[in-house]
Amino acid sequence: MEDKEFLEKFSQPDTKNYAFNQMVRKYQQKIYWHVRKMVIDHDDANDLTQETFVKVWQNLEKFKGDSQLFTWIYRIATNECLTFLKRKKTKFFLPIGDVSKELLRKLETSDYISGDEIALKLQKVLLKLPEKQRLVFNMKYYDDMKYEEISEILGTSVGALKASYHHAVKKIEEYMEQD
Amino acid sequence: MKKFDIEKNKQLPPFGTPEGYFENFTKNIEDRIQGESVPQKATKRLPFGIPENYFELLPQYIAKRIEALLPKIWYKQPNVKWALAGSSFAILSVFVWLNFFNTNNTIRSADKELAENLKGIPKEELIQYLAYHKPQETLAQAQEMPISQDVYQQKIDISQDTTIPKIPKSITTEELLDNELDRKELEKILEEEIEAEDLDDIINP
Numbered sequence: 326m327e328d329k330e331f332l333e334k335f336s337q338p339d340t341k342n343y344a345f346n347q348m349v350r351k352y353q354q355k356i357y358w359h360v361r362k363m364v365i366d367h368d369d370a371n372d373l374t375q376e377t378f379v380k381v382w383q384n385l386e387k388f389k390g391d392s393q394l395f396t397w398i399y400r401i402a403t404n405e406c407l408t409f410l411k412r413k414k415t416k417f418f419l420p421i422g423d424v425s426k427e428l429l430r431k432l433e434t435s436d437y438i439s440g441d442e443i444a445l446k447l448q449k450v451l452l453k454l455p456e457k458q459r460l461v462f463n464m465k466y467y468d469d470m471k472y473e474e475i476s477e478i479l480g481t482s483v484g485a486l487k488a489s490y491h492h493a494v495k496k497i498e499e500y501m502e503q504d
Numbered sequence: 505m506k507k508f509d510i511e512k513n514k515q516l517p518p519f520g521t522p523e524g525y526f527e528n529f530t531k532n533i534e535d536r537i538q539g540e541s542v543p544q545k546a547t548k549r550l551p552f553g554i555p556e557n558y559f560e561l562l563p564q565y566i567a568k569r570i571e572a573l574l575p576k577i578w579y580k581q582p583n584v585k586w587a588l589a590g591s592s593f594a595i596l597s598v599f600v601w602l603n604f605f606n607t608n609n610t611i612r613s614a615d616k617e618l619a620e621n622l623k624g625i626p627k628e629e630l631i632q633y634l635a636y637h638k639p640q641e642t643l644a645q646a647q648e649m650p651i652s653q654d655v656y657q658q659k660i661d662i663s664q665d666t667t668i669p670k671i672p673k674s675i676t677t678e679e680l681l682d683n684e685l686d687r688k689e690l691e692k693i694l695e696e697e698i699e700a701e702d703l704d705d706i707i708n709p
Contacts, residue, residue, distance in 0.1 A: 437553035444551040487539030497543040
């Protein structure tokens with residue numbers, strides 16, 4: 326089902342639930358993995374993914390179609406992630422580094438973490454990056470998104486995103502060499 | 505104080521650069537412009553797992569969360585539903601009582617009145633009345649006004665009631681025999697008739 330069809334069906338009371346269900350099924354995996362890479366823990370990712378779709382439900386009627394539905398949902402999910410991490414900092418009065426340590430601890434102790442060493446090492450290195458750089462890197466490297474799409478989601482210029490990604494790649498290579 | 509010779513020291517800057525920095529400078533610029541470079545020795549695999557059937561169940565979890573947020577319609581609440589069901593039952597019960605039991609009482613009192621009236625009429629008369637007038641009355645009533653099939657059936661049933669003894673209009677000897685009257689009583693009647701005939705002969709030869 327195309328985005329236009331989703332929106333049309335969502336606006337009809339008879340087909341609203343059906344359209345929403347189809348939309349969840351279409352985007353749930355992309356959104357979940359996007360969130361999971363940012364918060365590491367499955368339970369947190371599950372909660373934030375659900376919250377993202379609840380907000381989609383609450384605000385979809387306001388969506389004017391200026392951007393793709395997919396990037397709009399991604400933006401909500403990204404905001405949820407950043408708010409979640411910010412809340413952690415303010416709730417426990419933690420500096421940024423300590424949030425990274427907390428995520429690193431989860432990476433080592435949480436359920437549903439595989440034993441793929443290279444993949445695990447990359448995640449540990451990524452946790453050393455600033456949040457927004459990590460975000461850009463994840464969307465570009467793992468999700469194969471175009472800079473124009475990332476720009477739409479994060480509201481940052483394509484040039485700045487390219488620079489951010491480039492710095493991230495360099496730092497990752499450096500850290501990978503070190504560890 | 506020794507004077508710092510700018511001209512002499514400008515050839516020896518106090519800063520260093522990474523190895524091969526200027527050799528790779530152009531490539532770095534190109535990479536940055538394109539933004540398509542990937543880190544060496546990295547993998548796109550993720551070290552994360554998920555619970556079994558997680559993505560099959562996720563839409564249900566989301567639906568439940570949304571359901572919990574939706575404004576609750578007062579008449580769909582469980583307590584209100586039961587209250588409405590209880591009230592409806594009470595109203596229905598009163599309606600049934602008024603229309604069924606009260607009607608039944610009326611029928612009972614009418615039956616009592618009829619029984620009182622019938623007490624004064626000898627039983628034989630009633631039996632005869634039912635035996636001789638029932639079919640004609642039913643037919644007349646049927647012609648005069650429409651009677652529901654049930655009522656009509658009821659009347660037919662009464663007329664066909666085998667508990668009511670049938671009295672023949674005139675009794676012949678054969679009928680008497682057929683009706684299995686006391687043979688001795690019949691012989692007595694016949695003897696009396698014969699005797700009477702004999703007496704007439706005597707009186708009026």
